[in-house]
Structures are given as structure tokens and as C-alpha cells.
Amino acid sequence: MSKTATIELDGKKYDFPVVVGTENEVAIEIKSLRGDTGGLITLDPGYKNTGSCKSAITFLNGEEGILRYRGYSIEELAEKASFLEVAYLLIFGELPTQDQLDKLYKDIKKESHVDEEMKKILDGFPKSAHPMGVLSSLTSALIAFNPSAVNVDSDEEMYNAIIKLLAKFPVLVAWTLRKKNGQPLDYGDSSLGYVDNILKMMFKKPHENYEVDPVVSSALNKLLILHADHEQNCSTSTVRIVGSSHAGLFASISAGISALWGPLHGGANQAVIEMLEGIKQDGGDTKKYMGKAKDKEDPFRLMGFGHRVYKNFDPRAKIIKKSADDVLNQLGVEDPVLDIAKGLEKEALEDSYFVDRKLYPNVDFYSGIIYRALGIPTEMFTVMFALGRLPGWIAQWREMRLEKEPIGRPRQVYTGENLRDFKDISKR
Numbered sequence: 054m055s056k057t058a059t060i061e062l063d064g065k066k067y068d069f070p071v072v073v074g075t076e077n078e079v080a081i082e083i084k085s086l087r088g089d090t091g092g093l094i095t096l097d098p099g100y101k102n103t104g105s106c107k108s109a110i111t112f113l114n115g116e117e118g119i120l121r122y123r124g125y126s127i128e129e130l131a132e133k134a135s136f137l138e139v140a141y142l143l144i145f146g147e148l149p150t151q152d153q154l155d156k157l158y159k160d161i162k163k164e165s166h167v168d169e170e171m172k173k174i175l176d177g178f179p180k181s182a183h184p185m186g187v188l189s190s191l192t193s194a195l196i197a198f199n200p201s202a203v204n205v206d207s208d209e210e211m212y213n214a215i216i217k218l219l220a221k222f223p224v225l226v227a228w229t230l231r232k233k234n235g236q237p238l239d240y241g242d243s244s245l246g247y248v249d250n251i252l253k254m255m256f257k258k259p260h261e262n263y264e265v266d267p268v269v270s271s272a273l274n275k276l277l278i279l280h281a282d283h284e285q286n287c288s289t290s291t292v293r294i295v296g297s298s299h300a301g302l303f304a305s306i307s308a309g310i311s312a313l314w315g316p317l318h319g320g321a322n323q324a325v326i327e328m329l330e331g332i333k334q335d336g337g338d339t340k341k342y343m344g345k346a347k348d349k350e351d352p353f354r355l356m357g358f359g360h361r362v363y364k365n366f367d368p369r370a371k372i373i374k375k376s377a378d379d380v381l382n383q384l385g386v387e388d389p390v391l392d393i394a395k396g397l398e399k400e401a402l403e404d405s406y407f408v409d410r411k412l413y414p415n416v417d418f419y420s421g422i423i424y425r426a427l428g429i430p431t432e433m434f435t436v437m438f439a440l441g442r443l444p445g446w447i448a449q450w451r452e453m454r455l456e457k458e459p460i461g462r463p464r465q466v467y468t469g470e471n472l473r474d475f476k477d478i479s480k481r
């Protein structure tokens with residue numbers, strides 16, 4: 054592989070270093086481009102061809118459908134690890150020893166309270182408020198009650214901020230659901246494991262005991278792991294760029310939640326179920342909706358299909374699809390939209406429009422079916438995505454800060470008006 058790449062413009066040649074990653078990804082490092090050429094920049098809407106950073110956290114290969122966290126395959130982690138182990142792995146770089154894992158959870162439990170005043174903020178929202186908007190606001194509001202978590206520069210200060218977020222975020226998720234359900238807010242039971250306590254906080258009914266169903270616990274553990282990180286996706290890039298201004302961890306995560314909310318990103322899991330329900334209401338005519346998805350005049354898209362990077366099966370979708378069958382069988386749940394989803398997938402994989410564009414089911418296509426079987430309401434699906442993605446966002450924010458990356462500030466190509474004189478209103 055050459056060590057430099059050359060750009061030639063107006064008879065002049067400019068050499069730039071070539072960077073090769075540990076999985077042999079190759080990049081042209083252009084950080085001196087503008088200075089070397091007297092103003093030349095690159096243009097790449099949506100950053101489809103642009104690397105924003107070097108990162109050692111997650112590797113994915115879209116052509117081969119590979120996803121690894123710190124070198125461990127998603128298939129192994131989903132099968133063998135706990136979500137808290139994966140959180141530790143993503144954030145600190147290695148799978149924890151038992152002592153390290155025990156200390157992490159002990160530190161988390163010490164910080165699992167949320168200031169009672171936060172309930173007044175939650176009360177200010179109407180029941181109709183979308184949970185993602187509530188969660189983003191509450192996460193940002195945490196700053197007011199944890200000012201020491203804002204200007205964090207030392208390892209210890211970062212660790213303390215990270216622990217506070219890993220501890221309080223699940224409480225905010227549970228409170229967001231309970232507010233929607235008109236239920237009293239609950240802290241669950243810290244004698245349970247991290248994921249089991251999340252389930253108890255979310256679903257314990259007043260005046261009833263709550264026993265965690267091992268099938269539900271295992272399914273949620275797997276789903277959270279599968280969503281935990283995904284290199285420089287839209288919301289993670291948001292976390293990194295907000296964090297690059299040193300706005301603090303909580304503000305960066307709050308911004309990431311807002312980015313994830315969009316239906317083209319994490320909001321797709323809710324949009325998939327709404328789409329499948331719509332097809333079911335419309336008589337289950339999947340062929341009609343396949344036609345709509347291919348019609349350029351029709352804004353309808355097959356939600357849960359396609360991906361910016363995966364031009365092969367999303368490995369997470371494969372695992373979730375199998376898990377959907379297992380969970381629904383184990384829980385004795387019949388869900389007609391699962392059959393509609395499978396029918397759509399089969400038709401799409403045989404249709405040249407989808408095959409030619411390498412559009413396959415992504416992580417969001419089947420996840421909502423499992424969330425629904427676990428009793429999670431549709432509007433909370435993207436909140437569950439955020440809960441899973443939290444350790445990944447934290448890991449990426451920490452890496453960006455430890456690498457002392459500069460503030461993110463892209464350039465542009467100006468295409469507006471050239472200089473013109475002000476015109477008095479009487480003359481316009």
C-alpha cells in the first residue's frame with residue numbers, strides 16, 4: 054500500500070499521508086489539505102466517504118456483515134456476556150474480571166438515586182409527550198443536579214460522571230415509562246442484577262410483587278448488547294461533536310438521544326411496527342407496500358430496511374430475528390406482524406430493486422417485535438435503543454476526550470449571493 058496519496062490540481066501535485074487501520078481500512082489523511090493548497094477543501098454530504106476520527110472501540114465491515122466490540126464478535130458477546138460486562142468492555146477496553154465487574158456495579162448502585170426535584174420536571178410533561186423528548190430533557194436536567202459531572206478532565210472525574218450516568222439513566226428510562234402509564238415512580242431493587250433491576254423499575258405494579266421472567270431478562274440483555282455501539286453512526290457522531298466543545302458528558306448524551314430519535318435512525322424500530330401494523334390493517338397486502346417502497350413518487354420507505362454501511366445482512370438483524378422466534382415461543386405470544394415481517398423480508402430479498410441496492414433488514418426490522426412481546430409500548434422502543442446505546446456513546450465520548458480531539462467544526466462550499474448593497478425598504 055502506498056504511504057502517500059497525490060491530488061493534482063491546476064498542474065500542481067499535493068501529497069497526503071495514507072493511514073491504514075488494524076483491519077486494513079485505508080484513509081487519506083487530509084488535515085493539512087486547506088493549508089497546503091491555499092484553500093482547497095473536500096465536499097461529502099452525509100459524510101458517506103469521510104472518516105471523522107480514528108477509533109479503537111467498534112469495528113464493522115458492511116460488505117461482509119461483521120460487527121465486533123473491542124475485537125470480540127457480536128455473536129459471541131450476545132450469546133455469552135452480560136450487558137454490564139459489555140458496557141465495561143466498550144468503555145474501558147477489556148472484558149472485566151469478576152472483581153472489576155463487582156466494583157463497577159457497586160459504584161453504580163451507590164449513585165442510583167435521582168434527585169426528587171427531577172420528578173417536578175417529569176411532572177411538567179403531558180402524558181402525550183414522546184418518551185424520547187422526555188428522556189433527552191431529563192438527561193440534560195441531570196446536569197443541574199450533578200454539576201461536578203460537567204467540567205471533567207481527569208480520569209477520576211470522567212469515571213465519576215460515567216458512573217452517575219450508567220446509574221441514573223435506567224431510572225430515568227423507567228420513570229419515563231411509568232409516567233406514561235400513570236404509575237408511581239419506582240427504584241426497583243438493587244439486590245437484582247443491572248438488567249433485572251431495569252425490568253423491575255419499568256414493570257413492577259404498585260401493591261404487587263414483581264418476579265423477573267428469565268426469558269424476558271435474557272432477551273433484554275441480548276437486545277441491549279446488540280444495540281450497545283455501532284462506530285460513527287448519526288447519534289454517536291453527535292455525541293462526539295457536542296462533546297468536542299467540552300459541553301460535558303450529560304449534555305453530549307442528551308444531544309445523542311435527540312439524534313437517535315429520528316425515524317431514519319433509531320426511531321426506525323417504532324416506525325417498523327407502525328408500518329407492519331398499517332400493512333396488517335390494510336389486509337396484509339405486502340406486495341402493495343413493496344410497490345410503494347420502490348415508487349420514487351411515493352414517500353413510503355420499507356422501514357427497517359437498508360443501511361449506510363451494511364451492504365450485506367446486518368449481523369444484529371440475524372440474531373434478533375432468531376431471538377424473536379425463540380422469545381415469542383417461550384412466552385407463548387402470537388404476533389401476526391412477525392409473519393408479515395418475514396413475508397416482506399422474503400419478497401424484498403427476491404426483488405431486484407432491493408437486491409441491486411443491497412437493501413437488507415437492519416437492526417430495527419425485528420427488534421420491535423421482541424420489545425412488544427416483552428410488554429414494552431411502541432413509543433418506548435427507541436428509548437430502549439438509547440438504553441442499549443448508552444455505553445457505546447459513553448465509550449466514544451471518553452475516547453474523544455482522552456485523545457484530546459479538537460472541537461468539531463466542518464467547512465462548507467458557499468453557494469449563496471455575492472456581495473450586494475443594502476436596499477431601503479421603500480425600494481424593494
Ligand code: SDX
Pocket residue numbers: 099282283285286287316317318319321346347353354355356357358359360361362410412415416417
Ligand atoms: C440505524 O449508521 C448506523 O450504524 C445506524 C444504526 C446504528 O446502530 O446506529 O445501524 C441504526 O439507524 C439503522 C437504520 C434504521 N433506518 C431505517 O430502517 C429507515 C429506512 N432506511 C433508509 O431510510 C436508509 O436505508 C438509511 C437511512 C438507513 C440509509 O440511507 P443512505 O445510506 O443514505 O442510503 P440512500 O437513502 O441514499 O438510499 C440508497 C438507495 C436510494 O434509491 P436510489 O436513489 O439509488 O434509487 O436505496 C433506496 C433509496 O431510495 N433506499 C430505500 C430504502 N433505503 C434506501 N428504498 C426503500 N426503502 C428503504 N428502506
